[in-house]
Amino acid sequence: MPAASESSLIRLGGLAIIVGMVIHVVLNVVLKEFPPEGATSSELQEYLAREAGSWATIHGFRYLAFTCIVLFAAALFVRTCRTGVTRETGWGVVGLLGAAVFVTNGIVTNGVEILAFLNTAPVSQSPDLFWLLFRLTRVLFTAEVVTWSILILGFSVAGWRSATLPRWLSALGVLQVVAGMTAGVFIASALSGDEVAIPLEVASISGLLWFLSAGVYLLARGDAV
Numbered sequence: 660m661p662a663a664s665e666s667s668l669i670r671l672g673g674l675a676i677i678v679g680m681v682i683h684v685v686l687n688v689v690l691k692e693f694p695p696e697g698a699t700s701s702e703l704q705e706y707l708a709r710e711a712g713s714w715a716t717i718h719g720f721r722y723l724a725f726t727c728i729v730l731f732a733a734a735l736f737v738r739t740c741r742t743g744v745t746r747e748t749g750w751g752v753v754g755l756l757g758a759a760v761f762v763t764n765g766i767v768t769n770g771v772e773i774l775a776f777l778n779t780a781p782v783s784q785s786p787d788l789f790w791l792l793f794r795l796t797r798v799l800f801t802a803e804v805v806t807w808s809i810l811i812l813g814f815s816v817a818g819w820r821s822a823t824l825p826r827w828l829s830a831l832g833v834l835q836v837v838a839g840m841t842a843g844v845f846i847a848s849a850l851s852g853d854e855v856a857i858p859l860e861v862a863s864i865s866g867l868l869w870f871l872s873a874g875v876y877l878l879a880r881g882d883a884v
Contacts, residue, residue: 665737672734673877676870679727686717686724694793700786707776714776721769725762731874732758732810738881739817739824750820754813761806768799801842801859807866808839814873828876831869838862 690713694706732755740751771792815832818824838861845858 665741668730669734669738669877669881672731672737673874673879673881675727675730675734676874677878679724679731680867680871680874682720682724682727686720690717694789703786703789710776714772718769718773721765725765728758728762728765731870731877732814734877734881735814735818735873738877739814739821750813750817752813754810754817757806757809757811757813761803761810764799764803764806768796768803771799772796804859804862804866805839805843807870808836808843808862811839811866811869812836815869824873825876828869828872831865831872835862835865835869838865 692710692713695702736751736755739754740748774792811832815824815829815836819826819829838858841858842862
């Protein structure tokens with residue numbers, strides 16, 4: 660069994676990603692309301708004024724979710740690179756790099772959405788500018804799912820080779836990586852308005868399942884050798 664401090668970090672990371680996913684679901688399913696398609700300048704002004712409070716809450720709580728990702732990545736690094744007989748530090752570093760890119764992309768996306776949805780004076784008077792920024796957030800979301808793939812690839816391979824994660828979890832990670840990289844190839848279609856649909860949906864769903872499953876595993880059994 661790892662040292663007490665490492666064991667605590669592993670369990671904290673598992674709890675953190677579960678909390679982060681709850682935040683993600685609440686923000687994006689419960690609180691978020693998308694603007695009506697083809698809204699006029701006056702309709703945009705009405706929408707932005709009505710949703711300003713919700714969007715401020717959403718963008719504020721996202722920073723807490725980013726903190727959860729950092730804790731989760733640290734826990735996975737300890738779990739996959741320090742508790743097994745085989746040390747897989749290289750793949751663990753890939754996972755950490757993926758987490759860093761993931762959080763950086765999330766902060767950039769948050770900034771673009773703050774400009775589009777909270778800085779209402781410029782964009783509400785220019786529907787073309789608003790929809791350009793709105794489509795850009797779709798591209799950044801696709802990029803976010805691709806960055807999941809880097810994190811998931813690193814820790815899935817490290818967990819497989821060191822036998823510190825269940826094989827089925829690593830296999831699920833491989834599915835997400837393939838779908839995520841495929842979505843990345845067609846990322847430009849998100850800006851043009853075309854659907855990236857199937858690979859992006861598969862990458863999103865499998866990624867969320869992977870995060871949830873890894874979180875539960877770290878919380879329940881993550882310090883077992």
